[in-house]
Each structure stands twice: as C-alpha cells, then as structure tokens.
Amino acid sequence: MDVNSYMTKEVITIDPKTKILDALDLMKQHNIHRLPVVEGNRIIGLITEGVIERNTPSTMTSLDMHEVNYLLNKTNVGDIMEKKIISIHKEALLEEAAIKMRQNNIGVLPVVENTNQIVGIITEKDIFDAFVDVLGFYTPGVRVVVNIREDRKGVLEEITDFFYEAEMNIQQVAVYRKSDIIQVIIQVDSDDVDGIRTNLESKGYEVGSILYKDPTAL
Known part of the structure; x- marks a missing residue:
C-alpha cells in the first residue's frame, strides 16, 4: 500500500500572511488540528494548535483577553509556523509514513511531489484506517492464526491450498515473523469455525486462534 491510497487529497491550506485567529477559525470550522502553509502550491511551513498555543500569552501574563486577541489578530501565521517540515512523497510506502x-513523534505528514508541491496530507488516523482495511475487519468471516514453528519453503502455499481445496474464498492473508515463531493469519469467507479448526489440525497445523468475526455485531 502506498501513501497515495490513504492520504487526504483535498487539503485545506493557508497563506503565510493569514492571521492566527483566522487560522484557528478555519481549524474549528473544518474540525482539523493543523494547516499546511503554502506559497502558490509549494509548502513552506505547518501551523498547528500546539504551535499556536506555544506562541500565545498564557493566563499568567498581565494581558487581558482583549489584548491577547489583539495580538493574535495582528500576528501572521508565517511569524510562528513550523518551518522544518517533515514530508513524504505520495508514492512512498505507507509503512514508511508510519x-x-x-x-x-508527529501525527501528520504533508504529502508532496516534484519541488515540495503539496498534493495531500496523511495522518495517524489514515494509518489506522489502512491497518483495519488490510486485516479485513469490516468483512465478516473466519479469522484463523496458524503457528509455524519451523520456517520452510512452500508452507504458505500449502496453507492457502488447504482453503482452495475446501472451496473457501480467502479474503485476507498476513504473515508475522517473530523471534521464535511465524504466524500466518488468514481470513476466509466462512462461518465454520469448528470445521476449519478440526481440518487444519488433522493436517498437522497448529491453530493459534480462530474465531468468526462479524463487524455488524459491534
């Protein structure tokens, strides 16, 4: 999976001359927490709620609310924005973004191409969505974890052949390599939990866990 598949392509951006209060209003209006700062279509900075908070007089100052609002309305985004931008190309792998x-220690990456031209934005939420998708959470079916104690050539093909011969449609496959075990996670279009477990174990496979997953029951 690449970044382009999960990034938000309709990006709300602002000009560096935008006032801080206007930037806050825009964030509130669209329920977002950061805004790329651009000149033309080229990203030059990033403004976030955290950056604004760090540059806003605290309640411990002698300024009253009117004075604080006056300062915020006179200060441009370009004066306080984060200029060191960590970005990613739209064709990069999703795991590279993660x-x-x-x-x-950030939760968002501007997505760029060519000479820093912004084409999207990707957040932690987008990464979570991709994780849920790749594991097929929203598709009902039997999820089975097969533990492989000793790696050998062709073992994944053997397991998938098992379901092919049982005429079960494989929906998702994932392989996790740990220090002492390999786990093959397969989801199939079936609700026969007991039958699948029995048949796998009769073939000598170790079933780590198996369950029927119905997202509509949540």
Missing part, C-alpha cells in the same frame, strides 16, 4: 511519524 516510521517517519514514530521516529519524529
């Missing part, structure tokens, strides 16, 4: 967010 790693960048984790390593830099």
